[in-house]
Amino acid sequence: MGTHKEIDSIAADYDDVIIDGPPRTAEIAKSIILAAELVVIPIQPSPLDVWEAAKTLDVVEEAKVYRPDIVCVIAVNRRIANTAIGRDVREALAELDVPVLKADIGQRVAFAETAATGQTVLDQRRGKAQQEVKGL
Structure with a gap:
């Protein structure tokens, strides 16, 4: 059964459900997108990521x-x-004609350091990484 068919029963107990999908598995991505109200496409500043985002947008349009x-x-x-x-x-990204969130997430060591201790940057007292995540 596809993700989009299972999500209603999973989501019944939660206010929000976040599904982190694989970047290049078209059928899985399509099922996840069908289950979503909001699709957030994360991209790194790289031509390769921009090109892949365009492919993902094709799946969103489908x-x-x-x-x-x-x-x-x-x-x-x-x-x-x-x-x-x-x-x-x-x-x-302007060429893709999709809204780009105002807040960026920077390349920060804090993400790896907190993951190594089983935490997230939101568990820190403060820091730029935490501010960026909250800015989203």
């Missing part, structure tokens, strides 16, 4: 035939500050 209410946005992830590609990624 899903909208059955679920026209699906909302899709792009989140810039692992942006490296003070680099040309980090600055120019939004310009490249």
